[in-house]
Amino acid sequence: MMRxxxxxxxxxxxxxxxxxxxxxxxxxxxxxxxLLDALPDFPHIWHGLIEASVDQQSSIFLAILSVSAMVxxxxxxxxxxxxxxxxxxxxLRARAGKALTRNWISVSSAGFLGTGLALIAVLVLYSPxxxxxxxxxxxxxxxxxxxILRLLWLLKSLIKxxxxxxxKKAQEEDEIK
Numbered sequence: 698m699m700r701x702x703x704x705x706x707x708x709x710x711x712x713x714x715x716x717x718x719x720x721x722x723x724x725x726x727x728x729x730x731x732l733l734d735a736l737p738d739f740p741h742i743w744h745g746l747i748e749a750s751v752d753q754q755s756s757i758f759l760a761i762l763s764v765s766a767m768v769x770x771x772x773x774x775x776x777x778x779x780x781x782x783x784x785x786x787x788x789l790r791a792r793a794g795k796a797l798t799r800n801w802i803s804v805s806s807a808g809f810l811g812t813g814l815a816l817i818a819v820l821v822l823y824s825p826x827x828x829x830x831x832x833x834x835x836x837x838x839x840x841x842x843x844x845i846l847r848l849l850w851l852l853k854s855l856i857k858x859x860x861x862x863x864x865k866k867a868q869e870e871d872e873i874k
Contacts, residue, residue, distance in 0.1 A: 807844025
């Protein structure tokens, strides 16, 4: 039981503190999916998309651009909120250091990576390697999804921290009165 808990804690710390390694792991997952897709009994989730026309595929691949734009915009909001001058956030930035910086860079770059991968997918779609386009699209979706989940986690953590600080200050003010 303790081993499992220790493993879960290590995985959680890895996911939270090393977003670059998580993105690398997503690349490995897509590569493994591509390799497994060659097996005859493996479910081909992209079969319908691959069978669609090039115009339909490119429209779907380019749809991730709107998601990427939302991720990039929301990342700006979260980072600006985290950089505010509230004392508790200053303490957090000082204590969290590199892990917080890595997370902010990760969420800020997720939109750009998603955009780049979607554009690569469309370009590859019009090349002799068009069968590889779907894998760039899959990676774009996963990178954006990781960015969205990380953004929501960061925002929730920042809000909880500020809320706890507000409660503490309100209690101190009530004691003074």
